[in-house]
Amino acid sequence: MDQSRRNFCLGAGAATVGAATLSTAPAEAAVARKGGDPAHRWAMVVDVRKCVGCQACTVACIMENDVPENSFRTIVSTYEVTEHDSSGTYMLPRLCNHCEDPPCIPVCPTGATFQRRDGIVVVDNTVCVGCAYCVQACPYDARFINHETQTADKCTFCVHRVDAGLLPACVETCVGGARIFGDLNDPGSTVSKLVREQDLKVLKPEQGTQPRVFYVGLDPKFQGRVDGTPTLWRPSAHAERSLAGKEHA
Amino acid sequence: MDTNIVEIINVTREVAWLPWAVQYFFLIGLSVGGLLLSLPGYAFAREEWRRLGRVALLVALTCGLAAPVALLSDLHQPGRFWHFYVVLRPTSWMWWGSLFIPFYVTGLLVHGWACFREEFQQQGRVDSRLAALYRLAALGGGRNDRLIRGTGLVVLAGAALVALYTGTEVAVVKARPLWHTPFLPVQFLMTALVGATGLVLLLNRFAAVTDHEVEVQANRLLAGALGGVMVVGGLWLALGLFGIDRTHAEALESVAKSEAWRVTAIWAVLATALPFVIAVAKPKGTGLLTGLIAVHSAWMFRWTVFIGGQTVPKTGAGFYEYALPAGPDGLLGIVGTAGLWVFLLLSITALLPTPPRSAPHPVRAVPAADRAVAAE
Ligand code: SF4
Ligand code: SF4
Numbered sequence: 001m002d003q004s005r006r007n008f009c010l011g012a013g014a015a016t017v018g019a020a021t022l023s024t025a026p027a028e029a030a031v032a033r034k035g036g037d038p039a040h041r042w043a044m045v046v047d048v049r050k051c052v053g054c055q056a057c058t059v060a061c062i063m064e065n066d067v068p069e070n071s072f073r074t075i076v077s078t079y080e081v082t083e084h085d086s087s088g089t090y091m092l093p094r095l096c097n098h099c100e101d102p103p104c105i106p107v108c109p110t111g112a113t114f115q116r117r118d119g120i121v122v123v124d125n126t127v128c129v130g131c132a133y134c135v136q137a138c139p140y141d142a143r144f145i146n147h148e149t150q151t152a153d154k155c156t157f158c159v160h161r162v163d164a165g166l167l168p169a170c171v172e173t174c175v176g177g178a179r180i181f182g183d184l185n186d187p188g189s190t191v192s193k194l195v196r197e198q199d200l201k202v203l204k205p206e207q208g209t210q211p212r213v214f215y216v217g218l219d220p221k222f223q224g225r226v227d228g229t230p231t232l233w234r235p236s237a238h239a240e241r242s243l244a245g246k247e248h249a
Numbered sequence: 250m251d252t253n254i255v256e257i258i259n260v261t262r263e264v265a266w267l268p269w270a271v272q273y274f275f276l277i278g279l280s281v282g283g284l285l286l287s288l289p290g291y292a293f294a295r296e297e298w299r300r301l302g303r304v305a306l307l308v309a310l311t312c313g314l315a316a317p318v319a320l321l322s323d324l325h326q327p328g329r330f331w332h333f334y335v336v337l338r339p340t341s342w343m344w345w346g347s348l349f350i351p352f353y354v355t356g357l358l359v360h361g362w363a364c365f366r367e368e369f370q371q372q373g374r375v376d377s378r379l380a381a382l383y384r385l386a387a388l389g390g391g392r393n394d395r396l397i398r399g400t401g402l403v404v405l406a407g408a409a410l411v412a413l414y415t416g417t418e419v420a421v422v423k424a425r426p427l428w429h430t431p432f433l434p435v436q437f438l439m440t441a442l443v444g445a446t447g448l449v450l451l452l453n454r455f456a457a458v459t460d461h462e463v464e465v466q467a468n469r470l471l472a473g474a475l476g477g478v479m480v481v482g483g484l485w486l487a488l489g490l491f492g493i494d495r496t497h498a499e500a501l502e503s504v505a506k507s508e509a510w511r512v513t514a515i516w517a518v519l520a521t522a523l524p525f526v527i528a529v530a531k532p533k534g535t536g537l538l539t540g541l542i543a544v545h546s547a548w549m550f551r552w553t554v555f556i557g558g559q560t561v562p563k564t565g566a567g568f569y570e571y572a573l574p575a576g577p578d579g580l581l582g583i584v585g586t587a588g589l590w591v592f593l594l595l596s597i598t599a600l601l602p603t604p605p606r607s608a609p610h611p612v613r614a615v616p617a618a619d620r621a622v623a624a625e
Binding site: 053055072075076077078079080081082083084089090094103106107108109110111112127128129130131132133135136137138139140141144145150151203204207221224225226227228229230 | 251252253254255256257258259260262263265266323324325326327329330332333336338340341342343344346347418421422423424425428503559562563564565566567568
């Protein structure tokens with residue numbers, strides 16, 4: 001069953017056995033979950049070997065979710081890696097990990113950020129006060145303040161599409177089939193099989209967040225904060241005006 | 250293996266806690282520091298601390314009233330602040346803060362009134378057009394040491410809660426190694442004391458007549474607080490340098506390679522050591538200098554922690570750039586809060602019976618003058 005693109009189906013509702021390797025959320029976090037169907041646990045596997053760095057997912061996400069200019073819910077971080085005089089390009093699609101133990105939730109002073117029973121972490125932007133505490137608490141820089149709504153924003157796994165039985169826009173559009181989306185509660189789903197059969201990695205495992213976005217072929221050099229020369233391209237309007245080489249004022 | 254990585258495409262996450270937040274943490278810290286400095290003179294009625302205490306109380310009141318405005322402005326949806334008060338979110342230190350701040354500020358106002366009541370009463374006896382108002386403000390009473398002590402202890406509890414929450418709120422953020430240290434709440438408190446003492450020195454210096462006894466007292470306190478800052482900072486550094494604790498080592502590692510951070514570190518050491526030496530060597534006549542450096546170093550500490558801290562990417566390479574925007578998200582926020590503070594200071598010192606400078610008829614305030622900043 002290929003869940004990376006067209007053949008995605010909801011259902012398999014009867015299957016509730018989680019992947020053996022995955023521990024479940026702490027009791028208090030699970031209690032606080034609301035909405036969504038507890039029969040599912042949505043997750044993504046990103047096969048970095050298949051990513052060609054075309055940023056189609058980045059654009060699809062912006063179009064689908066009306067993400068404001070200069071903001072990104074997902075982006076394919078791209079690195080030039082030189083080893084022994086040979087150079088190559090390394091692509092790493094990043095998005096919210098819909099963590100099983102998400103540090104962005106307990107800090108929220110209003111309850112605007114919460115986790116659905118199907119594991120998707122969402123922000124109710126009619127409740128959010130824009131205090132940005134969650135932005136600080138996320139270890140993955142997955143969150144930002146949306147300057148159109150002036151509230152916290154981030155990837156939602158395209159919750160509106162998933163609820164309608166569709167794939168997230170980034171998965172739907174991925175030419176390389178590098179993004180695979182599915183239900184960890186369904187033992188027959190591609191993501192469950194991959195989690196069971198392959199040695200998948202997550203970003204920053206030491207943070208204890210238990211991400212539910214897994215990676216195939218994740219180089220340890222990119223698992224945490226990347227030790228390299230910073231990006232040449234800066235989207236922020238402020239930053240463009242500032243002097244190069246100034247790290248903090 | 251020699252690997253060289255150049256980041257070609259990534260996103261720059263802009264700072265989400267704005268200079269408003271720096272102003273808030275600075276002002277609320279100075280307020281707490283000011284309150285602590287005022288306690289011996291007022292709540293514990295130690296006469297030799299009373300004059301310093303009066304200046305410190307002005308610091309506590311003016312900064313404590315301006316701080317919540319800065320905090321509110323740091324919310325991107327300030328009109329929704331009431332959302333804090335319709336939920337129970339005990340896992341969030343910020344939510345606790347939304348309870349502690351009103352408690353502290355209300356307590357501070359009541360305590361401030363109790364401390365100044367004596368002066369209201371004295372002003373009420375003076376033959377002036379405002380006398381009736383002063384009598385009203387005194388509520389038919391004068392100095393009441395029990396009331397001062399009672400309210401002082403309540404507001405001390407509030408100050409402790411504010412100090413606890415402001416520090417812990419930031420220290421619990423595991424995602425930022427620079428913040429995630431049990432030292433941070435202590436450093437916030439120590440630098441707050443430094444800043445508050447610095448502001449006492451400045452207000453004392455700009456009073457109509459500089460009170461040199463207060464200056465010497467404050468400079469001694471300043472030296473103590475700066476000594477504390479150096480000890481805590483040294484411990485933090487040692488834990489990181491010798492790899493005793495992983496978070497501290499990580500924090501140090503995250504900025505060690507940066508030239509800008511090295512400059513900041515040297516700057517911080519100088520801004521601590523210099524006023525320390527001056528305050529110890531020559532506590533009299535140097536209040537303006539030590540005060541300015543102290544206030545500046547308390548502010549710089551917060552700026553570096555918040556704005557500097559947010560320029561360290563959590564996943565990306567290098568550092569995010571930050572340039573202070575001119576508008577409300579940047580310079581205007583800083584200038585605006587400073588302006589509000591000046592306004593509060595002028596209002597309070599004009600209304601309170603013994604304004605340091607603006608007393609039109611000093612003679613009028615004679616009974617209170619012996620306890621005034623302006624008097625010697
Ligand atoms: S990746 Fe960040 S925003 Fe997403 S659930 Fe985890 S902590 Fe929250
Ligand atoms: S920005 Fe919004 S979602 Fe995030 S912690 Fe604050 S109130 Fe909660």
